Amino acid sequence: MKFTLRIWRQKSREAPGKFVTYQVDGITPDMSFLEMLDVLNEELLARGEDPVAFEHDCREGICGSCGFLINGLAHGGRRGTTVCQLSMRFFKDGETLTLEPWRARAFPVVRDLIVDRSAFDRIIQAGGFISAPVGSAPDANAILVPKDIADTAFEAAACIGCGACVAACPNASAMLFTAAKLVHLNVLPQGQPQRYQRTLNMVAAMEAEGFGSCTNHGECAAVCPKEIPLEFIGRMNRDLRRAIFRRRFERWRDATQ
Amino acid sequence: MLDARIPSGPLEQKWEKCRFEMQLVSPANRRKYTIIVVGAGLAGASAAATLGQQGYRVHCFSYHDTPRRAHSIAAQGGINAAKNYRNDGDSVYRLFYDTIKGGDFRSREANVYRLAELSLNIIDQCVAQGVPFAREYGGLLDTRSFGGVQVQRTFYARGQTGQQLLLGAYQALQEQIAAGTVTMHTRTEMLDLVLIGGRVRGIITRDLLTGAIDAHVADAVVLATGGYSNVFYLSTNAKASNCTAIWRAYRRGALFANPCFTQIHPTCIPQSSEHQSKLTLMSESLRNDGRVWVPKKKGDTRPPNDIPEDERDYFLERRYPRFGNLVPRDLASRAAKEVCDEGRGVGPQGRGVYLDFADAIKRMGVEEVREKYGNIFDMYEKITGEDAYKVPMRIYPAPHYTMGGLWVDYHLMSNLPGLFVAGEANFSDHGANRLGASALMQGLADGYFILPATIPNYLATNSLEPVSVSHPAFSQAKAEVAERLQKLLKIRGRRSPDSFHRELGKLMWDKCGMTRSAQSLREALARLPELRQEFWENLALVGTGEELNQSLEKANRVSDFLELAELMCIDALHREESCGCHFRIESQTPDEEAKRDDERFCYVAAWEWKGPDRAPELHKEPLTFEYVHLTQRSYK
Ligand SMILES: Cc1cc2nc3c(=O)[nH]c(=O)nc-3n(C[C@H](O)[C@H](O)[C@H](O)COP(=O)(O)OP(=O)(O)OC[C@H]3O[C@@H](n4cnc5c(N)ncnc54)[C@H](O)[C@@H]3O)c2cc1C
Numbered sequence: 060m061k062f063t064l065r066i067w068r069q070k071s072r073e074a075p076g077k078f079v080t081y082q083v084d085g086i087t088p089d090m091s092f093l094e095m096l097d098v099l100n101e102e103l104l105a106r107g108e109d110p111v112a113f114e115h116d117c118r119e120g121i122c123g124s125c126g127f128l129i130n131g132l133a134h135g136g137r138r139g140t141t142v143c144q145l146s147m148r149f150f151k152d153g154e155t156l157t158l159e160p161w162r163a164r165a166f167p168v169v170r171d172l173i174v175d176r177s178a179f180d181r182i183i184q185a186g187g188f189i190s191a192p193v194g195s196a197p198d199a200n201a202i203l204v205p206k207d208i209a210d211t212a213f214e215a216a217a218c219i220g221c222g223a224c225v226a227a228c229p230n231a232s233a234m235l236f237t238a239a240k241l242v243h244l245n246v247l248p249q250g251q252p253q254r255y256q257r258t259l260n261m262v263a264a265m266e267a268e269g270f271g272s273c274t275n276h277g278e279c280a281a282v283c284p285k286e287i288p289l290e291f292i293g294r295m296n297r298d299l300r301r302a303i304f305r306r307r308f309e310r311w312r313d314a315t316q
Numbered sequence: 317m318l319d320a321r322i323p324s325g326p327l328e329q330k331w332e333k334c335r336f337e338m339q340l341v342s343p344a345n346r347r348k349y350t351i352i353v354v355g356a357g358l359a360g361a362s363a364a365a366t367l368g369q370q371g372y373r374v375h376c377f378s379y380h381d382t383p384r385r386a387h388s389i390a391a392q393g394g395i396n397a398a399k400n401y402r403n404d405g406d407s408v409y410r411l412f413y414d415t416i417k418g419g420d421f422r423s424r425e426a427n428v429y430r431l432a433e434l435s436l437n438i439i440d441q442c443v444a445q446g447v448p449f450a451r452e453y454g455g456l457l458d459t460r461s462f463g464g465v466q467v468q469r470t471f472y473a474r475g476q477t478g479q480q481l482l483l484g485a486y487q488a489l490q491e492q493i494a495a496g497t498v499t500m501h502t503r504t505e506m507l508d509l510v511l512i513g514g515r516v517r518g519i520i521t522r523d524l525l526t527g528a529i530d531a532h533v534a535d536a537v538v539l540a541t542g543g544y545s546n547v548f549y550l551s552t553n554a555k556a557s558n559c560t561a562i563w564r565a566y567r568r569g570a571l572f573a574n575p576c577f578t579q580i581h582p583t584c585i586p587q588s589s590e591h592q593s594k595l596t597l598m599s600e601s602l603r604n605d606g607r608v609w610v611p612k613k614k615g616d617t618r619p620p621n622d623i624p625e626d627e628r629d630y631f632l633e634r635r636y637p638r639f640g641n642l643v644p645r646d647l648a649s650r651a652a653k654e655v656c657d658e659g660r661g662v663g664p665q666g667r668g669v670y671l672d673f674a675d676a677i678k679r680m681g682v683e684e685v686r687e688k689y690g691n692i693f694d695m696y697e698k699i700t701g702e703d704a705y706k707v708p709m710r711i712y713p714a715p716h717y718t719m720g721g722l723w724v725d726y727h728l729m730s731n732l733p734g735l736f737v738a739g740e741a742n743f744s745d746h747g748a749n750r751l752g753a754s755a756l757m758q759g760l761a762d763g764y765f766i767l768p769a770t771i772p773n774y775l776a777t778n779s780l781e782p783v784s785v786s787h788p789a790f791s792q793a794k795a796e797v798a799e800r801l802q803k804l805l806k807i808r809g810r811r812s813p814d815s816f817h818r819e820l821g822k823l824m825w826d827k828c829g830m831t832r833s834a835q836s837l838r839e840a841l842a843r844l845p846e847l848r849q850e851f852w853e854n855l856a857l858v859g860t861g862e863e864l865n866q867s868l869e870k871a872n873r874v875s876d877f878l879e880l881a882e883l884m885c886i887d888a889l890h891r892e893e894s895c896g897c898h899f900r901i902e903s904q905t906p907d908e909e910a911k912r913d914d915e916r917f918c919y920v921a922a923w924e925w926k927g928p929d930r931a932p933e934l935h936k937e938p939l940t941f942e943y944v945h946l947t948q949r950s951y952k
Pocket residue numbers: 354355356357358359360377378379380383386387388389390391392393394395477478504505506507540541542543552553554557558560561597716717738739740741752753754755756757759
């Protein structure tokens with residue numbers, strides 16, 4: 060198979076970027092998308108040109124390293140699939156493919172197809188954890204978790220932090236990412252003590268990082284390689300309203316005591 | 317001789333005794349100590365978070381953009397713990413026994429017993445953090461059985477156990493970062509270790525974005541940098557996994573133990589093309605319900621579902637009636653290789669065997685199979701385009717895990733004072749073969765429980781002079797690191813780092829892979845110096861060292877793999893016995909199983925670097941077995 064690739068090339072965060080067109084040939088249908096880029100990079104290296112920088116590691120859809128837009132679609136737009144798992148048999152021979160990095164204010168471009176997603180870490184730092192210092196844990200079966208709750212927590216915790224949701228959202232919102240972590244921790248019995256503070260803190264951190272707000276487009280869930288459901292955003296918003304209400308109540312109570 | 321500092325007294329009391337005898341650092345003094353943790357996988361993140369909780373000043377380094385990407389994220393099957401929640405006869409002693417036996421008597425009894433004991437606390441800790449393990453309808457934790465054991469002691473979170481455990485440790489780490497106890501250095505790669513006055517006092521790193529070479533001072537350094545299966549190029553490890561941190565430590569005097577003990581995992585998707593960049597593991601838990609077979613006839617090309625029952629050879633069930641499809645990995649892998657060598661392999665390249673779920677689906681129904689293995693079946697379909705609910709999967713062994721690593725004593729300290737090694741990076745507890753679901757257990761035992769007890773003891777019992785980065789040892793190491801990188805950039809040859817890596821991988825797979833012989837190892841040892849020389853003369857790189865340069869990173873890692881490969885072959889050649897995953901053709905039992913030679917090889921082989929052109933020196937740590945009797949392993 061042959062492909063024409065239009066790839067966004069940008070040397071560094073400050074440098075201007077532009078699309079550069081390349082041809083690749085000899086691609087087989089069982090190769091993965093990243094293996095196709097490996098072939099291109101080997102050729103570039105042989106010609107003494109800079110290889111295309113892209114992030115990847117596990118190449119099996121779990122580490123969340125990979126991700127860029129293919130023809131405007133995050134991870135290429137196949138349901139439940141990261142770009143590292145995308146095989147070339149999904150594309151037509153001779154097709155032109157446009158590759159560009161995630162576009163979002165909170166994800167500055169590092170180089171070519173690589174962006175800086177450290178904003179996600181800072182959202183987690185704000186409250187995406189259950190405080191359980193080592194040594195303090197009771198016996199694991201002392202905490203009963205109904206199966207449906209455990210399943211929901213798992214479904215939310217399956218997020219790989221790739222950032223596709225942000226890239227797909229017209230507002231570059233990080234609601235799905237934040238909601239996934241909040242639902243994971245907020246449904247579990249272990250997560251209850253910090254539930255409302257966690258919600259307030261993580262939402263505040265998300266806003267401070269410069270992510271946009273949610274206007275219910277649903278593009279995020281459509282491209283999520285782990286198929287995190289859109290409904291989780293609703294759950295997060297419910298917890299947020301309760302948290303705000305509780306905070307107001309506590310302030311009023313303290314003021315009137 | 318090597319002193320492993322194993323506490324005296326009965327096995328069950330050693331860790332308790334050791335903990336009692338260790339010195340403590342008072343809470344107010346902890347802030348005065350700086351601890352560097354290199355690596356933020358399960359072992360590194362758990363260690364950094366816990367030391368942070370205790371109040372030490374921790375600096376944690378990772379070459380990833382965030383700690384959540386570490387290769388631990390990819391572990392699928394589960395984590396062992398001797399909870400005996402199933403009341404099926406499990407106990408700490410049984411987990412200990414299984415691990416010693418599974419490791420083919422090449423690990424330390426004391427370490428393994430401690431690991432089994434701590435397995436109980438790990439599950440408690442992870443549940444408290446909110447790790448969403450699989451549950452039964454009553455709300456209790458679910459468990460399953462896993463390769464090589466007869467009890468159900470494996471806890472799991474669908475096929476994503478590593479991800480969930482790592483996120484637990486990652487979140488604990490992020491909490492400490494927010495609290496200011498841990499400083500995280502992402503996209504920063506450690507390239508050297510610095511010793512002052514015989515003690516490890518810091519590291520040299522490269523900022524992967526700017527190329528800046530920096531020095532960092534510490535009172536103790538932990539390496540939790542993972543395994544080196546990528547020496548084979550094609551493996552189940554993440555693409556960036558490498559040996560640089562432990563290899564550079566080795567070059568600074570840390571002993572490298574049992575480098576030839578590498579595990580080949582039986583259930584991976586067979587290689588399909590020349591351009592393949594990695595191999596994908598199918599969780600071993602699949603062997604609980606899937607049945608492994610090949611056609612009885614050679615070269616049978618009928619579709620699997622057309623091959624009648626009596627023309628199939630369920631070779632694991634046939635050879636190992638008691639354990640069947642659940643035999644340890646080394647046995648399952650070699651058996652698969654043998655049937656393929658006989659010409660009975662399946663799939664396009666003839667290097668594959670079937671893993672069939674038809675019976676499981678009949679027994680449990682599609683839904684239950686989907687519930688247990690759904691994501692693994694999906695992954696298989698994405699890669700191969702085949703639906704494993706309808707046609708059997710095809711699997712073949714692939715390099716997966718390295719039992720070898722830096723030598724450590726009972727405190728997980730290397731022979732270099734102040735250098736601790738955790739997780740897959742140390743040689744530790746798995747002997748010559750690791751049992752399924754015990755790497756996660758070991759990484760977390762090391763990080764949550766052992767290092768946070770032994771590092772304070774080191775700090776409290778040694779008076780460490782204050783040092784700073786202006787010490788000549790730091791500037792010299794920095795200069796050496798910079799020079800090596802410049803040397804790589806200046807070659808301007810014609811072969812890419814990947815092309816050298818592929819050639820190295822193929823050589824190691826053919827000559828030092830699933831089976832080894834004196835001849836194959838000698839051939840590899842003859843070829844390796846040539847390959848290394850070609851690398852240093854003909855490597856192609858572009859760009860500079862002062863920017864994000866992924867080819868430079870790769871080349872630098874490959875340069876270390878090229879050296880490590882030689883040590884692996886030297887070790888494999890010297891160990892003229894077969895044990896666990898190390899299968900020397902010359903040493904087999906009459907029924908073609910691995911034959912140990914306890915008279916001559918019942919020891920840990922710890923190698924010392926003697927310089928670039930000199931043979932390494934062998935140090936032996938004899939292994940004694942007081943509790944489990946040395947027997948020829950049998951799973952018949
Ligand atoms: C596909 C797969 C499935 C597996 N499934 C299971 C399973 O079901 N059960 C089980 O028990 N085990 C399993 N294992 C094994 C297990 O996952 C690993 O052994 C374990 O996770 C290793 O953890 P670690 O913390 O030692 O290293 P890693 O998770 O590899 O972490 C290494 C860390 O070190 C950092 N690092 C490395 N070098 C440097 C450097 N020079 N400078 C800076 N940072 C550096 C990396 O950035 C990373 O953060 C599996 C392994 C694979 C490959």
